[in-house]
Amino acid sequence: MTASLRAEPLRIGIVGAGIMGRGNAVALSREPGVSITACVSRTRASADRLADEIAGRGAPRPRVHDQPHDLFTDDAVDAVVITTPDHQHADLVVAAAEAGRHVLVEKPFATSVADADRALAAVRSAGVIGMCLFNHRWVPAYAQAYDELGTMGDAAVAYARKNDTITVSTEMINWAAHTTSAWFLSSHDIDLVSWLIRDRVVRVYTTGRWGVLRGRGIDTPDAIQIHAEYERGTVATFESAWISPASFPTPVDSYIGIVAEGGVIQLDRQAENLVVARPDGLTYPRTLLQRVVHGVPAGAYRDAIVHWIECCRTGAEPLVTLESSRDVTAVLAAAHESLRTRQPVDVPPPAEPSR
Incomplete structure (x- = not known):
């Protein structure tokens, strides 16, 4: 039923x-x-x-x-x-x-x-x-950036990074060997940038680095960079890594920058408007994605x-259609094929809408 x-x-x-x-x-x-x-x-x-x-x-x-x-x-x-x-x-x-x-x-x-x-x-x-x-499409700054970019013409270049501390890949999840930092982190950024600039990736070239995590018995790259070409000519870099030291003040270092024909957008989620200093160090508590305000999520x-x-x-x-999410998967699958072959790889065309 x-x-x-x-x-x-x-x-x-x-x-x-x-x-x-x-x-x-x-x-x-x-x-x-x-x-x-x-x-x-x-x-x-x-x-x-x-x-x-x-x-x-x-x-x-x-x-x-x-x-x-x-x-x-x-x-x-x-x-x-x-x-x-x-x-x-x-x-x-x-x-x-x-x-x-x-x-x-x-x-x-x-x-x-x-x-x-x-x-x-x-x-x-x-x-x-x-x-x-x-x-992440519901983070207020990203939602406002979507509106702002709608008035700036085509994007020329974009850069996005999400770099996690090593506690994520070694302690937070026990299945890191079954995925990569790009699947785990860049999936968010590929969805965001493609949505923000209203375009789709058509070709990727990927490089990666192995070492720290393999040394800990987790066979997955420490870091991956995806160079992407969009249909209307935008070039973008998606960076992900998950070996930053546990002492880094946030579990994730997240940034997006887009240069368009008529302006620039920068989205830096490092501090999220709150800085806390204690005798044992400095932290930037997360406030945008998950928080509880007066007992209410x-x-x-x-x-x-x-x-x-x-x-x-x-x-x-x-707002997030499954067709757009399927396209994020297509970009990442092509990126990992490029990582394996060390060659540029075309991204499969989008699925035909069925309703």
Whole structure:
């Protein structure tokens, strides 16, 4: 069956009980007309911990399932949030859509073009709402930059970096060897820059560096740079690394700069308007993506999820279309082929809209 469009409540199942699963649970915990009714994870114990945490926030304790299929076919679930490791996304999106459930999936949408295409086809065929959680589009400065760039003509050059501390690749996630800094970090920036300049990447050339993480038994590049050419001639560099020292004042160093024919945009998220100095060092606490204001979840992460919820209720197409998210996957797949071959690689053409 296809999940019906309800005024309220929208009953949500969460797949994955890691950092992002908990982040989604926090963002949803105070939303009116939303109920987390089920959860599932790789182990029963981790799913139980998430269910207990949700109950600890004053909500009914969601039922815990042993397998994603059981959650997708649960009559108490209208929509699902998929927060598993990257390489598992496509199969779960397909299964959820085929069960008639609306889908919100963490970025990246998928890790191959073939997987992205079949996941996109499954969502469109089922007639459910699907969105990839590229939540940075809801950061106020990025949203304003989109409007400003609309008055500046074509972009000439763009540069974006997201560099994480080594704690992310060695401690925060235990599956770094199954991904790269580009899949994990540059996916956000490729989505953002392509959206900001209203264009698509057609060709990439990629270089990378291995060393530190291999030395720790994690076989993934320390850093990757993607040189991208856009359809209308913009050239862009997407930089990602995840070996910065743990002493760096933020977990991520994030910056975007765009030079257009009629102006320049710079977006530096280093301080996010708050600096905290203590005897043991200086930090810049994160305030834009995930925060709690007077006990209420807030920030771009929560705003993106609320947008998806509203689309589930109304049937509207999300701001982040699955077609655009599929194109991010196509860019990254081409970039990793370029990294392997040391040659420029053309990006597959965009998927044809099916509705």
